[in-house]
Amino acid sequence: MRAGQRCGAGFLLLAFLAALSLPGCGPAQRAGDRSGTLVIAVQKDIRGFDVQNYSLSSLEAVHVNVFNHLVKWDAALNLTPDLALSWERTSDRSWRFHLRRDVKWHDGSAFGAEDVKFTLERAARDPLVTDSAYRVIAKVAVVDPYTVDIVTKRPDPMLLNRLARVGSYIMPSAYIRRNGFQHYLRQPVGTGPYKVTSWSRDDQVVLSANESYFGGRPGWKTVVVRAVPDDSTRVSELVAGSVDLAVGLPMSDVGRVASLPRLKVVSGASQRTMQMVVKTSPASVTGDVRIRRAIDLAVDDALICRTIFSGHCETTLQVVNPGTPGFDPTLDGRSNYDPQLAKALLRQAGYDPRRTLSMVGTSGVFSQDREVAMAVAAMLREAGFTVALDLVDGTRFNAMIRRRKLPDVYIVGYTSSMFDGEPSLARFANLTGKGVSDFKDAGYAALIKSAGEQLDPARRAAQLASVQRILADRLPVIPMYRLADIYGVRSGLDFTPRHDELIVADDIRPRSSERPLMNSPPSSVQSPPSNPGRR
Amino acid sequence: MASPGRKWSYARSAGYALFVMALILAGVFVLVRSAGDPLDALLPDTATAEDRARFAQAIGLDKPIYVQFAIYVGRLLHGDFGTSLKYGEPAMSLVVERIPATVELGLAAMLVSIVVGAAIGIASAVNHGRRVDTILSVLVIAGKSVPSFFLGMLLIMVLAVSLGWFPVSGGGSFRNLVLPAVTLGVSLGAQNARLVRTALLETLNQDFVRAARARGLPRRTVVLKYGLGNALLPILTVVMLQIPHLMGGVLVIETLFSWPGMGQLAVSALSSRDMPLVQASVLFIAGLVVGTNLLTDILYARLDPRIRLA
Numbered sequence: 133m134r135a136g137q138r139c140g141a142g143f144l145l146l147a148f149l150a151a152l153s154l155p156g157c158g159p160a161q162r163a164g165d166r167s168g169t170l171v172i173a174v175q176k177d178i179r180g181f182d183v184q185n186y187s188l189s190s191l192e193a194v195h196v197n198v199f200n201h202l203v204k205w206d207a208a209l210n211l212t213p214d215l216a217l218s219w220e221r222t223s224d225r226s227w228r229f230h231l232r233r234d235v236k237w238h239d240g241s242a243f244g245a246e247d248v249k250f251t252l253e254r255a256a257r258d259p260l261v262t263d264s265a266y267r268v269i270a271k272v273a274v275v276d277p278y279t280v281d282i283v284t285k286r287p288d289p290m291l292l293n294r295l296a297r298v299g300s301y302i303m304p305s306a307y308i309r310r311n312g313f314q315h316y317l318r319q320p321v322g323t324g325p326y327k328v329t330s331w332s333r334d335d336q337v338v339l340s341a342n343e344s345y346f347g348g349r350p351g352w353k354t355v356v357v358r359a360v361p362d363d364s365t366r367v368s369e370l371v372a373g374s375v376d377l378a379v380g381l382p383m384s385d386v387g388r389v390a391s392l393p394r395l396k397v398v399s400g401a402s403q404r405t406m407q408m409v410v411k412t413s414p415a416s417v418t419g420d421v422r423i424r425r426a427i428d429l430a431v432d433d434a435l436i437c438r439t440i441f442s443g444h445c446e447t448t449l450q451v452v453n454p455g456t457p458g459f460d461p462t463l464d465g466r467s468n469y470d471p472q473l474a475k476a477l478l479r480q481a482g483y484d485p486r487r488t489l490s491m492v493g494t495s496g497v498f499s500q501d502r503e504v505a506m507a508v509a510a511m512l513r514e515a516g517f518t519v520a521l522d523l524v525d526g527t528r529f530n531a532m533i534r535r536r537k538l539p540d541v542y543i544v545g546y547t548s549s550m551f552d553g554e555p556s557l558a559r560f561a562n563l564t565g566k567g568v569s570d571f572k573d574a575g576y577a578a579l580i581k582s583a584g585e586q587l588d589p590a591r592r593a594a595q596l597a598s599v600q601r602i603l604a605d606r607l608p609v610i611p612m613y614r615l616a617d618i619y620g621v622r623s624g625l626d627f628t629p630r631h632d633e634l635i636v637a638d639d640i641r642p643r644s645s646e647r648p649l650m651n652s653p654p655s656s657v658q659s660p661p662s663n664p665g666r667r
Numbered sequence: 668m669a670s671p672g673r674k675w676s677y678a679r680s681a682g683y684a685l686f687v688m689a690l691i692l693a694g695v696f697v698l699v700r701s702a703g704d705p706l707d708a709l710l711p712d713t714a715t716a717e718d719r720a721r722f723a724q725a726i727g728l729d730k731p732i733y734v735q736f737a738i739y740v741g742r743l744l745h746g747d748f749g750t751s752l753k754y755g756e757p758a759m760s761l762v763v764e765r766i767p768a769t770v771e772l773g774l775a776a777m778l779v780s781i782v783v784g785a786a787i788g789i790a791s792a793v794n795h796g797r798r799v800d801t802i803l804s805v806l807v808i809a810g811k812s813v814p815s816f817f818l819g820m821l822l823i824m825v826l827a828v829s830l831g832w833f834p835v836s837g838g839g840s841f842r843n844l845v846l847p848a849v850t851l852g853v854s855l856g857a858q859n860a861r862l863v864r865t866a867l868l869e870t871l872n873q874d875f876v877r878a879a880r881a882r883g884l885p886r887r888t889v890v891l892k893y894g895l896g897n898a899l900l901p902i903l904t905v906v907m908l909q910i911p912h913l914m915g916g917v918l919v920i921e922t923l924f925s926w927p928g929m930g931q932l933a934v935s936a937l938s939s940r941d942m943p944l945v946q947a948s949v950l951f952i953a954g955l956v957v958g959t960n961l962l963t964d965i966l967y968a969r970l971d972p973r974i975r976l977a
Contacts, residue, residue, distance in 0.1 A: 177935075179753050180753075180755060180756075259721045260722070260725050260726075264710075264715065264718045313755075317754075317755060317756065332838065332927055333754075333765075333932075334925070334927040334932065335837060335838045358837060358925070359925060360837075361922055361925065361931075362836075364823075365835060365836045365924065368824065368828050368836075371828050372827055372828045372831065530707045531704070534707045
């Protein structure tokens with residue numbers, strides 16, 4: 133071999149050997165090798181530990197394991213005690229909360245009423261807290277070290293819902309005052325079952341068990357929450373065995389993951405309802421309610437669920453989610469699809485095909501949104517509409533919403549972390565509806581306003597049911613289907629998705645035939661007391 | 668010691684670089700504000716007009732854009748790049764925090780590209796016109812043509828998922844570095860291979876190389892010392908100028924491999940309209956590119972005295 137060839141080949145060999153000789157270039161560590169460690173891959177990293185500036189409940193696997201609320205949702209969407217043992221309403225605008233006395237922050241200091249006051253008053257008053265859900269709180273009064281009164285600006289039937297959602301995790305007041313907020317952001321302490329060991333931004337958060345957790349010994353020694361934004365990479369991590377649970381499995385990979393023996397696909401109904409928002413102003417193409425009804429009848433939501441989502445969604449005729457006030461079970465699992473009636477209604481309404489129905493769908497914002505928008509446009513054309521479909525990305529779509537530059541029909545998915553029907557139904561009230569659906573109805577507005585302050589649950593449920601009927605009659609919105617959250621999970625784990633989409637590490641358990649979690653069996657988890665204060 | 672003429676040309680180049688940076692500064696400032704209302708991305712869609720006004724006032728967005736710019740430049744001159752709206756931390760420290768990861772990835776990719784490029788380029792040049800040259804040329808075209816995200820996914824499928832040799836994604840260890848560095852380095856390596864081949868072929872036909880051969884020097888010495896040694900100058904220039912392209916590739920590759928570097932930071936800052944963070948990221952990347960170009964010009968002028976800075 134000549135010198136030049138030897139030289140070139142030498143370089144290539146060097147490169148190859150360099151790659152192979154790297155430390156640890158043996159087989160990658162598999163999930164089963166990590167005793168007591170749970171690895172979760174999510175789509176997005178947390179923004180940080182300013183927990184009040186984080187209202188994204190979906191895909192949240194960090195804060196929920198580090199912090200606690202005053203009250204929390206259980207898996208069946210019942211409000212249960214968390215840091216508050218009990219509570220009662222003392223007047224239309226005031227609630228009293230009795231706090232646990234056995235809670236320690238991760239730095240060893242004691243939790244108390246001052247922490248609640250600091251947290252909720254910051255959420256209510258700091259202009260840099262972007263979540264406006266807490267502005268209704270007027271003040272928090274410390275009655276004694278373990279009792280607080282929360283006073284609202286108006287009667288608020290959703291106060292407990294607010295206190296149980298993301299954004300209301302209780303923060304350590306003394307620790308923040310002593311060390312400063314920036315220090316807290318870098319070295320956060322909570323009261324939850326896991327402590328923050330490290331956070332490598334846009335890479336991973338490592339949590340370790342808090343052995344002195346008031347709720348009992350945590351189930352895992354270590355929980356690693358990895359941010360893997362690329363869908364295909366996240367699935368590859370799951371297939372390679374380096375993560376135990378991958379959140380947000382793309383539809384295109386569901387079949388492949390399900391076919392692998394070590395893995396399984398788990399799905400659960402999310403709180404996100406996809407819906408068509410339709411203009412109701414008389415000048416618009418959809419000004420006549422018969423045309424709006426024809427749109428509803430022309431779209432086969434069940435077919436969309438069956439084909440585009442392989443059954444991982446559920447058709448619905450309401451924007452309110454199961455388990456929340458205002459939900460009507462008779463409207464779920466149904467679709468109004470009737471193409472013949474749609475055509476007849478169009479004829480009856482005198483629809484002129486020369487009038488183009490403008491329609492906007494998103495691309496890359498919601499699961500399979502592009503495919504759904506194209507399918508819906510095709511179904512509408514089949515019914516006799518002339519449709520101009522515009523597919524837009526998230527940035528353009530948000531700008532259209534904000535500037536109220538919207539077409540006759542657009543498809544959007546809404547969710548509410550409040551777990552109450554009112555926010556979903558109030559979205560079409562006169563103010564927020566102007567320029568969106570142009571929907572105006574005095575009765576609807578009065579009912580929404582009244583339900584916003586109605587403290588009697590039975591009356592409030594009746595009001596919300598009436599609102600549902602008005603929306604069903606006037607159709608400023610056409611509910612389509614409720615999306616499912618899809619997870620890829622290692623077969624050896626038991627995991628049931630929660631309605632609130634939060635990933636609670638201790639809800640994920642190995643099957644009994646699998647390896648033990650901890651070196652010694654966990655002590656029994658302290659059962660929360662019964663909830664005398666639940667209203 | 669540099670002559671006064673050379674000093675003046677250095678100063679003029681530095682002046683151009685500063686002018687370009689000022690243009691970028693103003694351009695980015697205007698662009699991030701004209702791309703849409705940042706409050707849309709920062710506030711939930713349930714925020715009322717009052718919430719929006721209060722938040723806009725708190726972060727200074729209620730002032731006219733020229734006032735915002737004057738405040739921004741004033742703070743910049745004091746070393747304050749603003750506070751990230753998303754993270755609530757100083758924007759430049761967030762960028763600086765990510766530099767090691769991106770530099771690590773960039774250097775590793777450069778190393779891959781130089782090793783692969785030199786090996787293939789030399790092998791092609793010394794086998795000019797033979798079958799080996801043809802095969803390597805096809806490989807080079809393939810390496811240059813394949814999109815980096817596709818190559819990345821391919822490497823993940825084969826080397827990480829099937830063979831389990833490397834982690835799929837993430838940062839923090841040397842093993843994590845290999846796949847993104849190879850993905851980034853292959854395309855540049857292909858470019859380098861063509862460059863080395865062309866430069867070497869040209870040099871190998873020069874009289875002094877023929878003279879070296881005629882003196883009976885070993886082929887290795889002729890190729891490496893006389894051939895490659897004299898072809899280094901154009902190769903160096905191109906390698907230095909690849910740094911801006913590398914930064915472009917980093918944006919995609921860091922997201923694909925979840926590599927916690929500046930690329931991912933810039934992408935997420937853009938999607939969340941975190942203006943201070945976008946501005947700090949772009950200023951840093953622009954500074955790197957402009958600085959590299961300036962350094963290349965100066966190095967070039969020093970290495971080859973015939974070249975003067977414009």
